[in-house]
Amino acid sequence: MTPQDILAQYGPRESMEYDIVIVGGGPAGLSSAIRLKQLATEQGKEVSVVVLEKGSEPGAHILSGAVLDPQSLTELFPDWKAMGAPLDQPVTDEAMLFLSEGGAYRTPNFLLPECSQNHGNYIISVGALTRWLAQQAENLGVEIFPGFAAAEVLYDEQGAVRGVATGNMGIEKNGEPGPNFQIGMELLGKYTIFAEGARGHLGKQLIAKYQLDAGCDPQSYGIGIKELWEVDPARHEPGLVVHTAGWPMDNKTYGGSFLYHMADNKIALGFVTGLNYENPYLSPFEEFQRWKTHPNIRWYLENDKGEVTAKRIAYGARAITAGGLLALPKTVFPGGALVGCDAGFLNVSRIKGTHAAIKTGMQAAEAAFEAVTSGRAQDELSAYPQAFKNSWLYTELNKARNFKAWFKYGLGVGTLMNGLEQFGLKGKMSWTIHRDKPDHAYLKPASECKPIAYPKPDGKLTFDRLSSVFISNANHEENQPAHLTLKDASVPVAINLAKYAGPEARYCPAGVYEFVKDANGADQLQISAQNCVHCKTCDIKDPTQNIVWVTPEGGGGPNYAEM
Structure with missing residues (x-):
């Protein structure tokens, strides 16, 4: 049955009405909800707010490095x-390393540009911060519905957003309602704020419907892959922040890494690969595993005898928006707004987005509160983008507007020009560099590229995908339809495998996609959707844009307890 058939047979859906509906229970969505309730309390007014979170609990799907600039959190809660x-862990020292295959050069700290400095910042678990924000929101009267995925945008007769519908529960693989079927619910609001994170499923639809990206550079993304390790106290330096560039990336491929020394002898290790890479044989997951074998990295995980003594305790992956200010779409439309990484506010030069998510969530909330309480609920929330334009966040992003674009000329030119702009000119340059292609369009045919031979994992320092997915706690109801959909089932073999050597088997960090032989010896794409960690890489990098990520049943996906 199609969704329309199900609605016709089992509908109408029940509905609940609120002043503001917020899609996404991460830092952006929760900060928006909190600010709405703060304003209502301050002004003695009533505003009803609901937050939908597709994860099993707030924070379950949140993955970031992360070093937090507390500026916007301080604006939200001065007494946090x-x-x-x-x-709990302030940054105490930092290092920027440029790696060769066997060595490293450390940039003296006095030569680090402002965007690379982290004094006054904190190494945190964004999942823990999200859970804390959720508690503050509930204390203020916000309703939070975890395990409910917003699957559909609802529009009124004039074409304005009027809310969202949650996905149906209990649909079986054949598309038919099963014995535990429950039809979705409609949540209607005067405004709907979308805070789904990078490459949001509904945000992507809204950008296309309202042409919000007209005149912008194409959005650019990276895939961030992270592991959390518990290490020997002798190799742990609480508060140390290390970033690296160079090896194992070649000069044409954007990438970099981090080691963040958290409290309790834990180190967060992560690797970001720009999704505008050209070689279809490249595997971001394998590049991350290879990076850990560098002497300057593995030292933290080994003893003096070269034995791995640290323990890997968590794994995850997530796409990040990297296009910056020049790729930022219009953030408002009839009936709603985009905030945080759903719009693309991450500052790639700082490798930070949480502070921007909190700030933009607050700005959208302030605009929505004013419109609702002054009887202007039909107006577009133009006060939100205006507030952004007048804020410190705009100034920050404007300084870094060229950061990612320079790397289209290679790592050498990118590093040199960003050093000039950020250190020499303090971000006050008179020129602007644009990008003109989306990430998937950079992929070259396999015939023009060299295969990459990656070493086999040793199970101690380096690992395979499936053992990694296991510790991401990813779980989906196996009998539901696959949420990784194909526009045309013939394309993966006929085009992706034939022309690009099947890149989906390599760019996915969870082993979801695999080319196998059927009973007749013909190639076919096998999709193990239950392994999906919701990183959205396939939706971004598929060279034919044939893969479309849609929401699975609410509550499915990873559970990043400490990430």
Whole structure:
């Protein structure tokens, strides 16, 4: 049955009405909800707010490095320290390393540009911060519905957004309602704020419907892959922030890494690969595993005898928006707004987006509160983008507007020009560099590229995908339809495998896609959707844009307890 058939047979859906509906229970969505309730309390007014979160709990799907600039959190909660916000590890030292295959050069700290400096910041678990924000939101009267995925945007007769519908539950693989079927629910609001994170499923639809990206550079993405390790106290330096560039990336491929020394002898290790890479044989997951074998990296995980003594305790992956200010779409449309990484506010030069998510969530909330309480609920929230344009966040992003674009000329030119702009000119350059292609369009045919031979994992320092997915706690109801859909089932073999050597088997960090032989010896694409960690890489990098990520049943996906 099609969704329309199900609705016709089992509908109408029940509906609930609120002043503001928020899609996504991450830092952006929760900050928006909190700010709405703060304003209502301050002004003695009533505003009803609901937050939909597709994860099993707030924070379950949140993955980031992360070093937090607390500026926007301080604006939201000036007394966050006294309130017990989980910012327990201040940055104490930092290092920027340029790696060759066997060595490293450290940039003296006095030569680090402002965007690379982290004094005053905190190494945190964004998942823990999200859970804390959710508690503050509930204390203020926000309704939070975890395990409910917003699957459909609802429009009124004039074409304005009027809310969202959650996905149906209990649909079986054949598309038919099963014995535990429950039809979705409609949540209607005067405004709907979309805070789904990078490459949001509904945000992508809204950008296309309202042409919000007209005149913008194409959005650019990276895939960030992260592991959390518990290490020997002798190799742990609480508060140390290390970033690296160079090896194992070649000069044409954007990439970099981080080691963040958290509290309790834990180190977050991560690797970001720009999804505008050209070689279809490249595997971001394997590049990350290879990076860990560098002497300057593995030292933290080994003893003096070269034995791995650290323990890997968590794994995850997530796409990040990297296009910056020049790829930022219009953030408002009839009936709603995009905030945080759903729009693309991450500052790639700082490798930070949480502070921007909190700030833009607050700005959208302030605009929506004013419109709702002054009887202008039909107006577009133009006060939100205006507030952004007048804020410190715009100034910050404007300084870094060329950061990612320079790397289209190679790592050498990108590093040199960003050094000039950020250190020499302090971000006050008179020129602007544009990008003109989406990430998937950079992939070259396999015939023009050299295969990459990656070493086999040793199970101690380096690992395979499936053992990694296991510790991401990824789980989906196996009998539901696959949420990784194909526009044309023939394309993966006829084009992707034939022309690009099947890149989906390599760019996915969870082993979801595999080319296998059928009973007649013909190639076919096997999709193990239950392994999906919701990183959205396939939706971004598929060279034919044939893969479309849609929401699975609410509550499915990874569970990043400490990430």
